[in-house]
Amino acid sequence: MGNQFELAKKEYEQWGIDVEEALEKLKNIPISVHCWQGDDIGGFEVNKNELSGGIEVTGNYPGKARTPEELRMDLEKAFSLIPGKHRVNLHAIYTETDGEVVDRDKIEPKHFEKWVKWAKEQGVGLDFNPTLFSHEKAADGLTLAHPDPEIRQFWIDHCIASRKIGEYFGRELGTPCLTNIWIPDGYKDIPSDRLTPRKRLKEALDEIFAVEIDEAYNIDSVESKLFGIGSEAFVVGSHEFYLNYALANNKLCLLDTGHYHPTEVVSNKISSMLLFNDKLALHVSRPVRWDSDHVVTFDDELKEIALEIVRNDALDKVMIGLDFFDASINRVAAWTIGTRNMIKALLYGLLMPNEQLKELQEKGDFTKRLAIVEEFKTYPFGAIWNHYCEQMNVPAKEHWLEEIDQYEKEVLSSRK
Numbered sequence: 001m002g003n004q005f006e007l008a009k010k011e012y013e014q015w016g017i018d019v020e021e022a023l024e025k026l027k028n029i030p031i032s033v034h035c036w037q038g039d040d041i042g043g044f045e046v047n048k049n050e051l052s053g054g055i056e057v058t059g060n061y062p063g064k065a066r067t068p069e070e071l072r073m074d075l076e077k078a079f080s081l082i083p084g085k086h087r088v089n090l091h092a093i094y095t096e097t098d099g100e101v102v103d104r105d106k107i108e109p110k111h112f113e114k115w116v117k118w119a120k121e122q123g124v125g126l127d128f129n130p131t132l133f134s135h136e137k138a139a140d141g142l143t144l145a146h147p148d149p150e151i152r153q154f155w156i157d158h159c160i161a162s163r164k165i166g167e168y169f170g171r172e173l174g175t176p177c178l179t180n181i182w183i184p185d186g187y188k189d190i191p192s193d194r195l196t197p198r199k200r201l202k203e204a205l206d207e208i209f210a211v212e213i214d215e216a217y218n219i220d221s222v223e224s225k226l227f228g229i230g231s232e233a234f235v236v237g238s239h240e241f242y243l244n245y246a247l248a249n250n251k252l253c254l255l256d257t258g259h260y261h262p263t264e265v266v267s268n269k270i271s272s273m274l275l276f277n278d279k280l281a282l283h284v285s286r287p288v289r290w291d292s293d294h295v296v297t298f299d300d301e302l303k304e305i306a307l308e309i310v311r312n313d314a315l316d317k318v319m320i321g322l323d324f325f326d327a328s329i330n331r332v333a334a335w336t337i338g339t340r341n342m343i344k345a346l347l348y349g350l351l352m353p354n355e356q357l358k359e360l361q362e363k364g365d366f367t368k369r370l371a372i373v374e375e376f377k378t379y380p381f382g383a384i385w386n387h388y389c390e391q392m393n394v395p396a397k398e399h400w401l402e403e404i405d406q407y408e409k410e411v412l413s414s415r416k
Helices: 002-013 020-027 066-079 109-122 149-173 194-210 239-249 267-276 300-311 331-350 354-362 367-379 381-389 397-410
Strands: 031-034 089-090 123-127 177-181 218-223 252-256 282-286 318-322
Touching: 002 020, 002 381, 020 331, 020 381, 031 066, 031 397, 066 109, 066 331, 089 109, 089 318, 109 149, 123 149, 149 177, 149 194, 149 218, 177 282, 177 318, 194 239, 218 239, 218 331, 239 252, 252 267, 267 282, 267 300, 282 300, 300 331, 300 354, 318 331, 331 381, 331 397, 354 367
Parallel strands: 031 089, 031 318, 089 123, 123 177, 177 218, 218 252, 252 282, 282 318
Antiparallel strands: none
16 A cells, blocks of 8 residues: 555645644544443443433444453454554443442542553543433433432532542543533423523532642533433523533533534534633534434544644644444444544544635635635545554554454354
């Protein structure tokens, strides 16, 4: 493939695009890979609860991880097929308590020591999320906005504990942990009072963030949603609520690509967010008509998200995480497909003549702008991507599937 790469490189260089520089930049962009694809958001609590919070995982493909060891093994396999050095995003339910029942308001760093030990061995950072679903105290769809002060306090304490775990991750691993709060709170039908639940949420967040956590080790973010199963008419933590809360309290606003109206796209929000925020966090998913969290594909919106990050010089300002779960296909393959596509989209953005396109827009030459954007869609991008994979010692093209097939036969098929 070396000759193909050299020929492709020359085509891009005609536009002043430094391909080698683009590949060097790409090596240093970490993607936070979500652990919950590997076990259908089951987690490892001693007393497991049914999945709730408007979240659905469909399919029964064999080989689901049943233990922390199996999940970590599967992540290692996925990382061996994904170019670059990345991160792992954990939910609180992935705690390891050695058989002891520990409720979520009592979780501590010691319950995640094995994850930290593994992350050190793998050379990856960890991110974290309190889990405010799949619990008896979230059964009615309300948590931080709950009218019962005892239930509300339970979830406040859980979020505080989670931030302390995030701080522990950052201190131990030498890279800050992003601790992201998402809650399922909302109503199925039109509420008679929208303000009071939002006041309760604001007060709960204020109490959570009043606990001092070293920002050198932990970065806080809040995540909105438009609607969910069971909260079709009203979600307490809307985009407007969290956008204002984040700005007023110096927290990151996390944008999930599936959490908006089907006609809205996150790519269109990134530039506005960057004007008013030093940093921004993303959960990249693929909504199909709703927040269905399909595996990320190399589609137009993914490319546009990557382009917005690259052309706005925001590679060090946007923290990119993934959030999808599909139990109908091989779960390790799902991680591999989605993460490779996110990296591929960033490379696509790095190989666009972004400065020239900006100049054409400023001049009002929309004819050339459109023509060049369209012509670049058939530039030999694939040859650059294949070279990068080889350079990073992972399989190029579809050859990684051979390793997935072998892993399925040797490892996954034995899990019942």
